[in-house]
Every structure is written in structure tokens, then in C-alpha cells.
Amino acid sequence: MLFLMAIAAGVLFAAGIFMILRRSMVKVLVGILLLGYAANLLLFNAAPLIRGAPPLIDPVIGVPTVYADPVPQALILTAIVISFGVTAFAVVLIRRAYAVTGTGDLDNMHCTDIPCESEEILSDLEDEIL
Amino acid sequence: MTALSITILTGFLIAILAPFLTRLMKHRAAFVLALYPLAVVIQLLALQPDTLTAPSIQFPWVPSMGLWMTFTLDGLGFLIAMLIAGIGTLVILYGGEYLRDDPYLERFFLWVIIFMASMLGVVTSGNALVLFVFWELTSISSFFLIGYKFEYESARAAAWQALLVTGAGGLAMLAGFVLLGQITGSFEINQWMQNSNLVQESALAPAAFILILLGAMTKSAQFPFHFWLPNAMEAPTPVSAYLHSATMVKAGVYLLARLFPVLGGLALWNQVVPWVGLLTLVGGALLALGQTDLKKLLAYTTVSSLGGMVFLLGLGTPLAVKSAMLFLLTHALYKGTLFLVAGGVDHSAGSRDIRKLGKLAKLMPFTALAAGLAALSMAGIPPLIGFISKEYVYESTYYYSNLPFILTGLAVLANVANVAVAGWVGIRPFWQQPEQKDEDLHPHKESLWLWIPPLVLAITGLFMGVFSQGTAQTWVAAATSAVLQEMSKVKLSLWHGITPMLLLSVLTLMIGVVVYLASRTLIPRLAAFWNKLSSVGPNIFYSRSMRAFLSVAGWQTKILQSGYLRYYIITILVTTVTLAVVTLATRYDSLPNPQWTQPRFYDVIFIVIIIVSAILVTRAESRLATITLLGAIGFSIAILFLLYSAPDLAMVQFAVETLTVVLFVLVIYQLPKYTKSNYPIHANVLHIIVSAAGGIMMVVLMLLTSAVPSNSTLAPYFMESSLPLAKGHNVVNVILVDFRGLDTLGEITVLMIAAIGVFALLGLKKGSKRGGNG
Numbered sequence: 001m002l003f004l005m006a007i008a009a010g011v012l013f014a015a016g017i018f019m020i021l022r023r024s025m026v027k028v029l030v031g032i033l034l035l036g037y038a039a040n041l042l043l044f045n046a047a048p049l050i051r052g053a054p055p056l057i058d059p060v061i062g063v064p065t066v067y068a069d070p071v072p073q074a075l076i077l078t079a080i081v082i083s084f085g086v087t088a089f090a091v092v093l094i095r096r097a098y099a100v101t102g103t104g105d106l107d108n109m110h111c112t113d114i115p116c117e118s119e120e121i122l123s124d125l126e127d128e129i130l
Numbered sequence: 131m132t133a134l135s136i137t138i139l140t141g142f143l144i145a146i147l148a149p150f151l152t153r154l155m156k157h158r159a160a161f162v163l164a165l166y167p168l169a170v171v172i173q174l175l176a177l178q179p180d181t182l183t184a185p186s187i188q189f190p191w192v193p194s195m196g197l198w199m200t201f202t203l204d205g206l207g208f209l210i211a212m213l214i215a216g217i218g219t220l221v222i223l224y225g226g227e228y229l230r231d232d233p234y235l236e237r238f239f240l241w242v243i244i245f246m247a248s249m250l251g252v253v254t255s256g257n258a259l260v261l262f263v264f265w266e267l268t269s270i271s272s273f274f275l276i277g278y279k280f281e282y283e284s285a286r287a288a289a290w291q292a293l294l295v296t297g298a299g300g301l302a303m304l305a306g307f308v309l310l311g312q313i314t315g316s317f318e319i320n321q322w323m324q325n326s327n328l329v330q331e332s333a334l335a336p337a338a339f340i341l342i343l344l345g346a347m348t349k350s351a352q353f354p355f356h357f358w359l360p361n362a363m364e365a366p367t368p369v370s371a372y373l374h375s376a377t378m379v380k381a382g383v384y385l386l387a388r389l390f391p392v393l394g395g396l397a398l399w400n401q402v403v404p405w406v407g408l409l410t411l412v413g414g415a416l417l418a419l420g421q422t423d424l425k426k427l428l429a430y431t432t433v434s435s436l437g438g439m440v441f442l443l444g445l446g447t448p449l450a451v452k453s454a455m456l457f458l459l460t461h462a463l464y465k466g467t468l469f470l471v472a473g474g475v476d477h478s479a480g481s482r483d484i485r486k487l488g489k490l491a492k493l494m495p496f497t498a499l500a501a502g503l504a505a506l507s508m509a510g511i512p513p514l515i516g517f518i519s520k521e522y523v524y525e526s527t528y529y530y531s532n533l534p535f536i537l538t539g540l541a542v543l544a545n546v547a548n549v550a551v552a553g554w555v556g557i558r559p560f561w562q563q564p565e566q567k568d569e570d571l572h573p574h575k576e577s578l579w580l581w582i583p584p585l586v587l588a589i590t591g592l593f594m595g596v597f598s599q600g601t602a603q604t605w606v607a608a609a610t611s612a613v614l615q616e617m618s619k620v621k622l623s624l625w626h627g628i629t630p631m632l633l634l635s636v637l638t639l640m641i642g643v644v645v646y647l648a649s650r651t652l653i654p655r656l657a658a659f660w661n662k663l664s665s666v667g668p669n670i671f672y673s674r675s676m677r678a679f680l681s682v683a684g685w686q687t688k689i690l691q692s693g694y695l696r697y698y699i700i701t702i703l704v705t706t707v708t709l710a711v712v713t714l715a716t717r718y719d720s721l722p723n724p725q726w727t728q729p730r731f732y733d734v735i736f737i738v739i740i741i742v743s744a745i746l747v748t749r750a751e752s753r754l755a756t757i758t759l760l761g762a763i764g765f766s767i768a769i770l771f772l773l774y775s776a777p778d779l780a781m782v783q784f785a786v787e788t789l790t791v792v793l794f795v796l797v798i799y800q801l802p803k804y805t806k807s808n809y810p811i812h813a814n815v816l817h818i819i820v821s822a823a824g825g826i827m828m829v830v831l832m833l834l835t836s837a838v839p840s841n842s843t844l845a846p847y848f849m850e851s852s853l854p855l856a857k858g859h860n861v862v863n864v865i866l867v868d869f870r871g872l873d874t875l876g877e878i879t880v881l882m883i884a885a886i887g888v889f890a891l892l893g894l895k896k897g898s899k900r901g902g903n904g
Contacts, residue, residue, distance in 0.1 A: 001729040004737045005770075006832040008744075012763070014825025015744040017703065021696040021817045024804050028695070030747060030756055033790075037767055038828070044771070044779075045832050047840055049727075054775040055845075055861040057853050068775035069845045074865040076779055078877050084786045085884035091793060092891045095800045104802020106695060 005045050012038035025094045025104045032090065036083040040076050047072045132187050134173045135201040138254060141166055141247025148243055149236035156235075160226025160579075163239055167218035167246060174212055177203070186256045186320070200256030200318060205608025207253040209455065210377070210384055212605070213462045214253070217376045218246045220470075220583035225368035227579035228473055238278060238366065245271035249377055253384060258307040258317045262300065265349070268378050269296040275369040276362045288361040291672065295358045296348050303345025303385070309338035310392070322392045323615065330395045339393050342385065343402065350382025350436045353410040357669040360417075360429040367473030370425060375432045376466040380458060383439045387454070391615045394446055403444030410437025412540050415547035419645070420656035424472040424482040424555055428465065431508075431551050434544055435461045438523065445530055448610070452620055453522035455609040459602065460507065460519040463591040467504035468555050470584035471497055475559055477580060479573040484554050484649075486571060488564030493573050496581040498560040503588035505556025507595070509549040509642060510635060512624050515595035515602060517635070520545060524631040542638050549642020554649060565650065598622035700820050707823045710831065722837035732773065736766040751804060757794045761787060778862045 012034050019031025047069035055070035057063055098104055144166050152159040186202035203211070222242065229235045248271060251264030270293070277289030311317045313332045314325040322329065329335050346352070351359035362374050373379070386403065393399055414434030421427045435457070442454035474497045476482045479490060491498040507516030523545075527537040594602040599622065607620040626632065645652065664670065692698075714721065729737075743759040743766075750756045768783035809817070848861050848869065858864035866874050 001727045001733055002724060002833065002836055003726065004729050004733060006829045006836075008737045008740045009832060010825040010829035011741045011744045012825075013828045014821040015748050017699070017824045018748050018817055018821035020699060021821070023809070024802070026753065026756075026801050026804065030760065033760060034744060034747065034763075037763055041767065042828065042832055044774070044776070045836050047842070047845075048836075049774050051774060054777050055849065057849070057859045057861065059859065062853070063849045067845075067849060069840070069842060070848055070861040070865055071842065071844050073776050073779055073862045074870065076776075077782055077862065077866060078873065080779070080782050080786050082877060082880055084790065085881045087790055088793060089884040089887050091797055091801070092888045094802070095797050096891045098800070098802045104804075 001049055002045065005041060005049070009038045009041035009045065012041065023106050025097065025106060025109075028106065029087070029090050029094060033083070033087060036079070036086075040079055043072045043076050043079065131201065131203055134170070134177075134203065135187060135254065137169055137173055138201075138247055138250040141243055141250070145240050145243035145247065148239040152236035152239055157226040157230045159239060160222050163226075163243065164219050164222040166243065167215040167222065170215035170250065171212070171219060174208060174215065177208070191260070197259065197317070198257060199260050200320075201254045201260075202256035202320070203254050204612040205605070205610070206384070206387055206455075206612035209459060209605050209609040210253045210380060211250055213380075213459070214246060214249050214377050217372060217462060217466050217587065218242075220466075220586060221368045221372040223579055224371075224470055224473070224583040225366070227577055228368050228477060229366060234278065237274070238369075241271045241274045241278075242369070242372070245275065245373060245378070249381070252381055256319055258310070258319055258322075261319075262304050262307060265303070265345075265381065266297070266300050268373075268381060269293060269300060269349075272296070272362070272373050272378055275373060276365040278366055278369065279364070282364070285364040288358075288364040292358045292362050294676075295355055295672070299345045299348025299355070302341045302348075306338045306341030306343075306345065309334050309341065313338070319388065319392075322389070326392050326395060329392055335393070335396060336398055339396055339398055340402075342389060342393070343406075346382035346385045346440070347406060348382070349385070350379050350440060351410075351433050352382070352406050352437060352440055353413050354668040354671075356410060356414065356433045357667065357672065359433055360426055361669075363423075363425040363429050367425065367469060367476060370429070371466050371469030371473065375428065375469050376462040379432065379436055380439075380462070383436065383443065383454070383458060386440060386443045387451075387609075387613045390443060390446070390451070390613050400444065400446060403446075404441050405444075407437045407439070407441025407444050408537070408540060410434065411441050411544045413437070415544040416656070417660060418551050419547055420653060420660045422484050422653055422657075424475065424484060424487075424559075425469070427484070427551050427555055428468055428472060431548060432461075432465055434547065435465065438541075438544065442523065442526055443613075445526060447526065447530065448614055448618060449522075449529065450526040451613050452606065452610045452618065453519070453526045455613070456515075456519045456522055456602075456606045456620075456622070458609075459594075459606060460515050460591070463587055463594070464504040464507040464514075464516055467500055467584045467587040467591070468508065468552075470580075470587070471501040471504065472555065474576055474580040474584065478576055479559075480571055481568065484558060485565040486568040487559035488562050489560070490573060491560040494560070494576040494581070496585055497576050500581060500584040500588040501556040501560060503592055504584070505552040507588075507591045508552035508556070509639065510545060511639070513592070513595045515591050515598065518595065518598055518622050518624060520635060520638075521626070521631045524634045528630060528634075538634065542634060542641075545638045546641045546645055549639060550645040550649070553642070553646040558646075558649075595624065598624060696817075700816070703820055703824050707827050710827050714830070721834060724833040724837035733770070736769055736773075739763075739766045753794075753798055753801065753804065757791060757798070760794075761791050764790070776862075778860065 016031045016034030016038055019034060020028050022028060022031070050066065050068045053064060053066045053068055055067045055073065094104070097109070101109060103109065144163065148159065148163055151162060155162065186200050188201075189199040191197040191199045222239070225238055225242065226235070229238055232238070245268055248264045248267035252261055252268060255261035255264060273289050273293040276292050277285050279285045280289075307317065310322055310329065313329055313334055314322050316322070316325075329338075348355045348358075359374060359379065363370055365374065411434050414430050414432075414437055418427055418430035418434060421430060439454050439457055439461075442450040442457065472482060474494065475487060475490065478494060478497075479487055481487060503514065507514035510517045510520035523541055524538060527541050528534055530537055594600075603620055603622045606622070607618055610618040610620060690701075740763050743762045747756055747759045747763075750759060764783060764787035768780045768787060771777075771783060772780035848865055851869075852858050852861045852864045856864045856868040858868065
């Protein structure tokens with residue numbers, strides 16, 4: 001199971017990275033969401049995966065002998081909520097940016113003029129890096 | 131010594147208060163501020179330099195690293211501190227008058243006093259690192275003072291040049307200090323002196339010496355770094371007089387003298403230092419003869435004189451060291467005076483061109499007197515102290531074992547230039563008819579505080595010459611003893627009988643007078659010659675290398691700071707993956723083995739859903755499909771949480787997932803449509819490779835971390851304490867709201883801020899493109 005979890009998280013990471021490299025703002029946001037899922041899985045995998053033993057204290061028995069580690073769970077809980085906050089803010093920000101600039105293309109947004117006249121620099125850079 | 135150090139360091143406080151005082155009192159603040167250097171002078175006078183046995187005090191700086199701020203004072207420090215504080219008092223008084231109605235007078239006071247305190251710090255530091263800090267502070271205050279008239283491009287350029295040249299030298303010096311620190315295991319200069327044999331045996335010593343020499347050469351404007359000093363004449367004249375003639379530029383000479391006991395024994399010392407000094411001595415003198423601007427004339431002769439001092443220290447014989455110390459004192463006295471005189475002339479007559487100035491003695495009798503005395507001293511005419519100093523210089527070269535005739539000849543040549551320049555600056559503007567009539571010049575009378583300071587300095591020079599057996603002799607002897615590290619006697623007198631030195635003096639004077647009279651033909655020719663040569667000079671080299679530096683910086687910025695998010699992400703990822711791969715590869719043998727656990731049927735279903743959806747998301751062309759796929763991933767993860775003992779996570783994930791989908795559906799038609807990816811193919815391939823590398827790295831890292839047996843002590847602690855300490859059965863909840871309650875408060879704050887942001891962005895009126903009032 002560990003392997004499968006790791007592969008799922010890896011695929012989510014890869015997909016997330018691929019998406020934040022896109023030019024469309026919405027796709028970048030989707031990438032961030034995917035990275036959030038991946039990070040949660042990564043945290044979840046940090047403790048041994050245990051079935052059917054949630055970290056609850058039984059009123060009768062007390063502390064169970066086998067239980068899942070509560071610490072990563074607490075961390076993930078925080079992460080889920082925060083990433084929701086980020087998503088909500090980003091969605092509204094993208095909506096606003098789109099309303100003002102009329103474009104969802106990041107390459108049109110890195111300078112103050114619309115449309116941005118920097119296609120040349122872009123292709124130069126692309127050539128230089130590859 | 132403690133009291134003196136505290137007085138010196140108070141300077142920084144006074145400097146900060148100076149602007150406020152200047153706002154209150156205008157230029158009259160000078161009379162209050164001059165009390166600071168005056169206090170230092172008085173405290174210095176209370177100490178007897180000849181009985182100084184370098185008492186030192188220490189303040190803790192970084193005691194854990196063995197760093198102490200050590201302050202100490204010996205004869206050498208005493209001599210220069212006296213010049214700094216004494217001339218400093220006069221310069222503050224003079225500057226208050228010179229810049230009387232200047233709107234930036236407060237800055238002048240601020241930086242001059244910072245400079246003063248730093249320079250006093252340099253000469254009283256007993257620790258090399260403390261010395262370095264003060265040294266750089268003098269460079270910085272010099273930067274601000276040269277750039278005082280910042281409206282002028284030339285002033286800004288000169289300020290930069292001075293800062294870059296002296297700053298670079300300062301860094302070289304620091305590297306040299308670090309090497310010496312490595313050799314001796316200490317940064318206390320005292321320790322270096324005691325361990326000078328260690329230094330001389332070390333293989334690192336030549337490198338340390340060259341680096342420190344670079345620091346001294348840049349600061350003291352030695353060839354080929356001399357070019358910044360004449361350019362620094364952009365500064366107001368009191369600054370030129372003070373920093374760029376009398377004190378700051380002597381820091382390099384001071385450094386060499388200070389480290390003479392440490393590095394003087396190296397063979398390199400005698401092979402390099404005298405030649406650097408000699409080249410500067412002669413070059414500066416010849417360059418001076420091509421100038422017509424009062425300040426430039428003085429600047430180039432200053433370069434020449436600094437060369438002279440370095441040359442003498444380089445010779446390193448006791449006699450040469452004595453002459454160097456005497457020359458240092460003498461030069462500060464006469465050159466400081468002449469600079470102040472030049473400022474006064476500029477102020478009254480409105481020009482600094484020696485061809486246009488003349489017959490000013492009637493209007494400015496006291497300035498003329500000061501100028502005359504200083505010029506006589508500079509020309510080396512008895513009974514002024516300059517005469518004794520020059521005799522000493524000739525004696526040092528004449529009795530030097532190697533090449534006495536060539537060395538003496540070159541010294542005579544430099545002094546001939548000194549005689550001529552002394553005449554051009556100190557005599558000609560006051561007594562001769564101007565060479566060119568300039569109708570625009572309307573000289574007015576001298577102001578009180580523009581002639582008192584130069585006259586005081588000039589009379590000090592006269593006094594020290596006539597009564598040379600007194601103060602001057604004591605001070606020079608004390609400084610020489612400190613440099614040579616043995617008690618040295620110095621006997622200064624005006625009359626030695628008929629000696630070769632006296633004959634050389636007469637010869638110098640005669641040729642000097644001829645050169646003085648030949649100014650009309652000589653100056654233009656030399657100026658033209660130097661102009662031709664300047665295309666290969668170090669100044670050009672400086673501007674070329676600056677331009678090259680800027681274009682390299684621009685090129686690398688364009689590469690590294692492209693402004694495109696994806697390049698930053700790719701750079702970060704590639705770096706991380708590379709580091710991870712290198713680390714894993716080097717530790718391949720000791721890596722743990724992850725354990726294979728059999729998955730169940732349900733697990734496989736949800737994992738497959740996640741993987742397939744994630745891949746499909748990257749290919750999705752419609753926004754609705756994307757949201758659906760994201761939902762599938764989120765809910766699958768929630769179910770996995772449920773299956774693996776995390777019911778709280780599952781609940782939160784379900785709730786958040788639902789909310790996210792709702793949010794997206796609400797705004798989806800206000801979001802931009804997907805633009806068709808128009809990356810070139812190779813960019814897409816690069817992105818896929820980078821993403822895959824990142825994903826694979828994460829898989830490997832996850833498997834490796836989970837293979838390490840977890841023996842967390844946190845989990846048992848929380849499980850056991852949850853009920854007794856926090857009265858809660860759900861441990862995850864207890865952690866969030868109780869044990870780590872403050873973290874949760876932070877989380878809530880983040881959510882609040884995000885909510886406020888969302889609200890503000892939604893509230894913005896449509897069409898308010900420039901931010902608006904949301």
C-alpha cells in the first residue's frame with residue numbers, strides 16, 4: 001500500500017508541477033491545488049499506515065495499544081483548511097485580475113502594458129535555456 | 131585612554147545630533163560642534179606621547195568568538211590623531227563659514243563628524259577587525275562628502291569611484307588581515323607584532339602582505355590607483371583639505387607604518403613598497419605640473435607626497451622612517467593650509483584657475499599671509515618645518531645603500547615640482563598680475579572664519595620650524611619609536627652646517643623657481659602630453675571595467691531574473707532534484723529498504739482514480755472537466771483517509787472539497803477561458819521532463835522516509851495526556867484546540883485575512899482599474 005500511496009502522491013506532484021508551469025492562470029491555480037493534495041498524502045505517509053485504529057481514547061479501555069499517529073493528522077487538518085483559504089483567495093484574485101486586464105495569460109501580465117510586448121525576450125530565453 | 135576612547139566614540143552620537151543642532155543654529159552650529167575635536171585635542175595634549183606605553187582598553191564585541199574592541203594609543207597613533215582632531219577643529223569652523231548658506235550644511239557636519247570619529251577609531255584600534263570597520267566607515271563618509279553636491283553628475287561619479295576603489299582595497303585588506311589572523315591565531319595587532327617571526331616564516335605571508343598593500347595603496351592613492359583622488363576634488367574644499375589631503379588619505383601610510391614591525395621584515399617589502407611609492411612620488415609631481423586648477427594642483431602634489439611617504443616607509447631604514455613621520459606631519463600642516471586658502475580664494479574671487487587669479491593680497495591680506503607661509507614650507511625654505519622635512523628626505527635617500535644617486539635625483543625632481551606648485555598656489559594669485567583678464571571675476575574681501583583656520587595651521591608650521599626642538603621633535607620621535615618598536619631619538623634643527631643636503635636644497639629651489647616662472651609655456655605642453663596619455667591611463671581602465679561589470683551583471687540578471695514564474699520554478703526544481711540525486715547516489719549503500727505491504731482491493735480503486743484523474747487534469751481542455759476531476763481526486767483522498775484511521779481528516783476533506791467545488795462552479799464563468807497552450811514543442815518536453823523528475827524524486831523520498839522506523843515520542847505523549855490534561859477523547863482535536871491551540875489561532879488568523887482579502891477583491895467596483903477604494 002505504501003508504494004501505491006507514494007506513486008499516487010508522486011503523480012499528483014508531477015501533475016501539479018506541470019500545471020504550474022502553464023501560462024493560463026487558472027491552470028496554475030489547479031496546479032497549486034494538486035500540489036496541496038500531494039503534500040497532504042506525503043504527510044500522511046510519514047507515519048505508518050494503520051487500518052481501523054483512529055487515535056481516539058476509549059472511555060472504557062483508555063489508550064488503545066494500536067493507534068494511528070495523531071500528529072501528522074493534526075498537521076494535515078491544518079493544511080487542508082489553509083489550502084482552502086488560499087484557493088478561495090486565489091480564485092477571487094484571478095477573477096479580479098481577469099476583469100481588470102482582460103487576459104488569463106501570465107505572459108501578458110508580467111509588464112504594465114497590455115498586451116505585453118515581450119515575446120522576443122521569451123523566445124530568446126527559451127533558446128538559451130535549452 | 132578609557133576617557134579618550136569614550137570621547138572618540140561619542141563622536142558618532144554627536145554626528146547624529148549635528149543635523150538637529152544645525153537646524154536650530156544654522157552655520158553657528160560649527161562653534162558648538164568644533165568642541166568635539168577640541169576635546170580630543172585637549173585630552174591628547176594631556177597625554178605625553180614620549181612616555182606612552184600603549185595602554186589599551188577592551189570592550190567586549192563578540193567575546194564568544196574571541197573578538198574584543200581593543201583601543202590603544204602609541205606615538206604613531208598620537209601623531210595622526212593629533213592631526214585629525216586639530217585640523218578637524220579648524221575644518222569644522224571653516225566649513226561652517228564656507229557652506230554658510232548651503233541648504234545641505236547639516237549633511238556636511240553629519241558626515242565630517244562621522245568621518246572624524248571613524249578616522250580617530252582607525253588610528254586608535256588595537257584590533258585589526260575593529261580597524262577594518264572604522265576604515266570602511268571613513269570610505270563611506272568620504273563617499274557622502276565627495277557626493278555632497280549630488281545635483282552634479284560629476285560629483286556623483288567621483289563619489290562612486292572613490293568608494294569603489296577604496297572599498298575594493300578595503301576588502302583586499304580584510305582578506306590580508308584574515309590571513310594574518312590565520313597565521314598568528316589572533317586579530318590583535320599587538321599579537322601580530324609579538325609573533326612577527328611566525329609571520330615571516332609563513333608561506334601565506336607574501337599573499338597577506340600584497341593584499342594589505344592593496345588596501346594601503348587604494349586608500350593612499352598610490353599608482354595605479356591614484357586617479358580617484360584628483361577626481362574627489364568634486365567635494366567642497368574643506369572636505370578636500372581634511373579628508374583628501376590631511377587625514378583620510380594618510381590612512382594607507384598609517385597602515386603600512388602600523389604593520390611595519392609585522393611585515394617590514396619580508397623581502398617583498400623592500401622589493402615592492404619603495405617602487406610603488408617612488409612611481410607615485412614622481413608621477414604625481416609631473417602630473418601636477420600640467421594643471422591650472424588650484425585644487426587639482428594640490429591634489430596631484432598630494433598624490434606625490436603620499437608616494438613620498440610610502441617610498442620612505444618602503445626604504446625602511448630608521449632614518450627613512452623618521453623622515454616619513456616628519457613628512458607626514460609637515461605635509462598635513464602645509465597642504466591643509468593651502469587647500470583652505472584655495473577654498474577662500476574660490477569663495478572670494480569665484481575662480482580656481484591660476485591663470486585668471488592675481489593681485490588678491492590687497493583684498494585678502496591674512497589669507498595671503500597664510501598662503502605664503504604654507505608655500506614656503508612646501509617649497510622647503512627655512513625657517514619653516516618643511517625645510518627640515520625635506521632635508522631629512524634627502525638624507526634618507528642619499529645615505530641609502532642602493533642606488534643613492536638615482537633615488538636622490540628623483541626626490542629632487544619631485545621637490546622641484548613642489549616648489550613650483552607652492553609658488554603657483556601660494557604666491558602667484560596674491561602678488562602677481564593675472565595672466566588672463568577675466569571681466570566676470572569680482573573678488574570680494576575675505577571672511578573672518580575663512581582666514582583664521584588656514585593662518586592658525588600656517589603659523590603652527592612656522593612655530594614648529596623655529597622651535598623644532600620642541601613639540602615637533604617629541605611627536606616625531608614618539609611616532610618613529612612606535613614604528614620601529616625601539617626607542618628612537620630624533621633631532622630636528624634648521625642648521626646642520628654645509629652638507630650635501632643643503633646644497634641639494636639650494637639646487638631644488640633654483641630649478642623650482644625656473645619652473646615656477648616658466649608656467650606659461652610649461653603647463654599647456656605638459657597638459658597636452660598628459661591628455662594624450664590619459665587614453666591608456668587607469669582612469670580609462672576603471673570606466674571600461676565598470677562598463678564591462680555592468681553588462682555582465684545585466685546579462686546574468688536577464689538569465690536568472692527572467693520575470694517568468696515558470697523559469698523560477700524550473701530552476702528551483704532542477705536544483706533540488708540534482709541535490710537530492712547527488713546525495714542519494716553518494717549514500718546509496720546506507721539507504722533503508724521500504725517494506726512492501728499488500729494493498730487491498732478498495733485501496734487500489736481509489737489510488738487508480740487519483741492517478742488517472744491527475745493525468746487527465748493536465749490534458750483537460752474544459753474548466754468544468756477540470757473541476758470534476760479535482761473533485762474526484764479530493765474525494766478519493768478523503769476516502770483513503772477514512773480507510774486509514776483518520777476520520778477527522780476525511781470529514782474535513784469532504785467538507786472542504788464540497789465547498790471548493792461550489793466555489794468554482796459559482797465563479798467559473800467569470801474566470802478566463804483556458805488559453806490554448808502555445809508553447810513550442812521543446813518547451814513542453816522540458817516541462818514534462820521537469821515534472822516527471824520532480825514526481826519521481828518525491829516518490830523515492832517518500833518511500834525512503836517511510837522505511838525509516840518511526841519512533842516518535844510525540845504520539846504516545848499526546849495519547850496519554852489527552853484525557854488527563856485536556857479532558858478530550860479525540861486526540862487529533864485535542865492537539866489542534868489545546869496542545870497546539872496557538873497554532874490554530876494563527877491558522878484562523880490566516881483564514882480571516884484571506885476572507886478579508888476575498889471580500890475586498892469582490893467589493894472593488896467594476897472598472898476601477900487602478901486599485902480602487904475596496
